[in-house]
Amino acid sequence: MRMADGPPGASLGEPTTDFPHPVASAATFDPDLVSEQGAAIAREAKDGGVSVHLAPSMDMFRVPLHSRAGESYGEDPHLAAAMAAAYTGAVRSEGVIATLKHFVAYNQTRGTGDVEDYFSISEHDVRVGERALREIYYPPFRAAVTRGDAGAVMPAYNRLNGTFCSENRELLRDVLKGEWGFNGFVVSDWGGTHSTVDAAENGLDVEMPSAEFFGDALREAVEDGEIDESIVDEMVRRGLRSQEEIGALSGERTGRDPVRGTDEHFELARTIAEEGTVLLRNDGTLPLDDRLDEVALIGREPETFGNSVGGSDDVTAIRDVGPVEGIENVADVTVTTASPDESEPLAADEGFTYEHYESGDRSGSPIGTGEVAEIAFDGEAGSAEWEGTVTPEEAGSFEFVLTS
Template sequence: MKKNILKVTVGMAFAFSFASCTSQHKQINNSSSDSLLDAPISNLNYEAEIDSLINKLTLEEKSGMLHGNSKFTTAGVERLGIPALTMADGPLGIREEISRDSWEPLGWENDFATFYPAGGAVAATWNPDLAYTFGKSIGEEARDRSKDVLLAPAFNIIRTPLGGRTYEYFTEDPFLNKKLVVPYVIGVQENDVAACIKHYAVNNQETNRGTVDVNVDERTLREIYLPAFKAAVIEGNAYSVMGAYNKFRGDYLNENNYLLNDILKNEWGFEGIVISDWDAVHSTVKALKNGLDVEMGTDGPFEDYYFAKPLIKAVKGGELSEAEVDESVRRVLRVMYNIKSIDSTDRKTGSRNTKEHLEDAYKIASEAIVLLKNNEDLLPLNLEKVSKVAVIGANATRKFGLGGYGAGVKTKTEITPLEALEQKLPQNIEIEYARGYEENYVGQSENNQNHGRGTINELNLDLLEEAKLVAKDSDIVIIFAGSNRDYESEASDRKDLELPFGQVELIKQIKEVNPNTIAVLIAGAPYDLREVNSSVSTLVWSWFNGSEGGNALIDVLTGDVNPSGKLPWTMPKRLEDSPAHATKSFPGDDSVTYKEGILVGYRWFDTKNIAPLYPFGYGLSYTTFNFKNAAVDKSETYSVDDSVVITLDVENSGKRAGKEVVQVYLSKPTSRIERAAKELKGFSKVMVQPGKSEKVTIRIPISEFAFYNVEKQDWEVESGEYLLHIGNSSRNILQTISLRVD
């Protein structure tokens, strides 16, 4: 489609400060970049009760409330009716119960939970409604397990495609992150559970994560790495924040005065608790003074934690005042009153392992799947012309709820792709399975902690020949390849982008014996798919997609669901094309400097004119869409408090109903500062029936045009011309609107 250029003049340049949202949350609306998810301000109605409790607490009791008394709880004070604060890992679902003083599971039979799609999948939906659904659903499960704090969501910016937690984190873009995180947090906390947003902050690599000192300039910090945290605190009213492992500008994050006190508590007005990541505390006096409230997971006996006996000694020795301790105790009590864990009879009880929660997981999974390539229209499957399907690859039968180093979920239900195919295909269609490859790893002694688990990438020739025979004798072949949660794991980054276990060669050889081959990649992070992409005509990307992941995936392949997922990160052709690697600033050693600055992810690729394999925001459909009649609401000058309201028609010119994501990117052709070629500033996901059009409205506050002026220490909108680029990926711009800020 040809680009259409519209021009309109917009009001004066200005500097501004963001204000806290204070109105009650009423509805979810994913069509606006201007959040309608206004959260209530913190409930301060209980300050008198809190004062009374603090006055009755001994110093020892206060200390007990500020450090772990088991792996996932602090101590309560029974004589005053103060309960323990119970926490649970939960990026994928509520973790099984473990021992008080070790990571060993207790082996209970009543601690199963729903397995939800990983963070990358949530982001790939580009749907804030589903982010809210996720939060509400997992919050209900947390309450059913009597948890007070859900240690989620995790949404650090994806700086490198090698990141071990890329599958868990959301996106490479701060705007998309914040628009998904806010409804997620609200959904969780509506269930009287505190969301713990993490990992604050600039925690973008697993390599040397416990020691590395991150250096990033102030503008980059404010524009890229803090916006989603700020939105979660101010708009989502998150009750707790987790301090990360790494250092920032010389100080560990859990004793970093600038990030914890100056920005989080003073500038943003955060009234909740800062909880350390597990075993991420390095001091007593400095940590408490500089903003940490609760210490968790420190190695050694609970009474020897930094906030246990050493804290009591520091107060008695005059290094800390008891008033400083009281401030952290106040924050803990404030959260308890907000989530109704203290002095309340109407706290929500929650539910778990329900049909409704499985439906929630399915909805997210089905909108997360990304159709990357469909050149020969092998999809959706034409089952009337198929009598035999070859299913190849270990990921056809693998489950992803558990695995790797970090939080998983023990679930009763996880449907694999092969199980879903067997349940959903007509009985007259024969299905034959061949594993194709083995998941083999090098010995533990040969592994490098910084580079994940080493893999053996030679194919087993017997398995290969078996797979080729099955493929040759079938009408269509579906290869389920990709990764797993043992390979993509917390605590280590991958050493390269190569698909493990010899899968590239497997896919190429299978395609040679049967041209009707569909490759389905199940993974959480980008891989080098150049050879795979050139070998097959049909390529689908799925995720560690939860209890209903297999059903959602097969429904997409058969056409019961029209794919609508969009990539939440850039898939590069080569690792060295990515900004952290192009600038040779990953992983660093004792310290790492983010040399790419604001040019993270697609900002780098688009600004440097580097072609990715698949761009940020990319994803195909079984139908086709046209964008028409883009316009803005005014031709006159906009005021400081106005928003630019964009309207356009999205036409479905195909034969299937489908969802499309309208994406709006901002650029400034001339600027006195460095800017990215374009930045996401608005999006809307819309369902359109075949042959019909839907009008889409996207509202962008002029404040979103701002950059962070380091000299003024404030946000500023420049004068001059701006362009709003409207498309369905960062690289496929269909219409452009020119604005002028005078």
């Protein structure tokens, strides 16, 4: 099964249509538009030979600092449920397996634990009561399973009430497969599997991206009598069933002829962007007309759109129009840009010499020395020291920022 990331497009590693993020799609309040979006993305994924689309994301936007909030459908469970069901059903209708993620309560990815998820890290133990689970966190997933006919579900990295979601029996067997009748397969997030016996017995069917716990370890657990072979049979059966439902086993994939980057898809992306945009206040400046000669555009990256928030949403866009270019396309004005973040890597006049130490206080002999153009360290050391001379090109006030 070839898998590809989402959710704002088919992340194939080659150009596809880059649609607005789910948090913008949800702001349209239009499940029909989101359904069209899901179908279009599925067609492009299928065009790339993909049978499993790793989307949609339905993590509740409950924590402001959640680094993957842009991949979610916002903070309202009713709205998120409507969008998730529409997206999932549309993906399925085009002969692609939709993967619901991240099940469940994955809402505060910033910086704890050992599992690295690109720019967000989370092995939090999230403590959630039964009522909150059923009223806030479950509804989007339940809707996507019961109304959207999802073929796969991805457990969250975090623990839920003390147990990793990827081996949480109550979550995967009792609620998902038992109560909701989910008959597809459960696939771990990348590096999100933590055991062999517990994970298999409690509902995980596929380990990604390796076979550290499933594979030889799973076979040996069956041979040693730690796991009944019928459990492995069920794991395999679930994966085959989802593939069969989209025609992958027979070689007959359902849906329209797959296409990438059509005018129809571009127009749909534009419509979603327009419908999901809210103008809070207009003092008469908009729409731009001949009365204006110059426009100031202020933002972190005013000339480009950042198409990834740092999770699994990086899509290589076929066509990309930045804010400056977009304004210049519709109005005869001069666009002046400014960014509140003008920091750049600090370079010394003749480079920095460095010493790395095993100790935490730079005591003892250094374990590494040398010279670098910029201060950037990725390795093993208890402490480090850099030395160099920096001469600004012009006089003024400067701020030095260290990040770790």
